[in-house]
Amino acid sequence: xxxxxxxxxxxxxxxYAILKRTDLNEDDTILVARALLPLEIQEGTRLIWKNLEYxxx
Numbered sequence: 001x002x003x004x005x006x007x008x009x010x011x012x013x014x015x016y017a018i019l020k021r022t023d024l025n026e027d028d029t030i031l032v033a034r035a036l037l038p039l040e041i042q043e044g045t046r047l048i049w050k051n052l053e054y055x056x057x
Contacts, residue, residue, distance in 0.1 A: 005049040006057065009041050017041060 006023040007030075017037055020029050037047070037054050046057040 002051065007047045007049065007054075009037075009043055009045045009047065012041070012043055019047065022046070 004023075005021060007019040008022050009017050010020050010029060011018040012034070015034050016031050017034055018029050019032055020027075032054070034041075038056050040056065041047070047054045048057050
């Protein structure tokens, strides 16, 4: 139904994290509430968005 998307955590800023998509050749970033991300994330963590959920790769 949904395609898997791969991201890298670029920066953590308070209650939000800035993610960059890594499976496409794009420079765009997205801002995501940390409440939607795994607690263990750090800058540089690689994530997969699958089935409407972020998990660590």
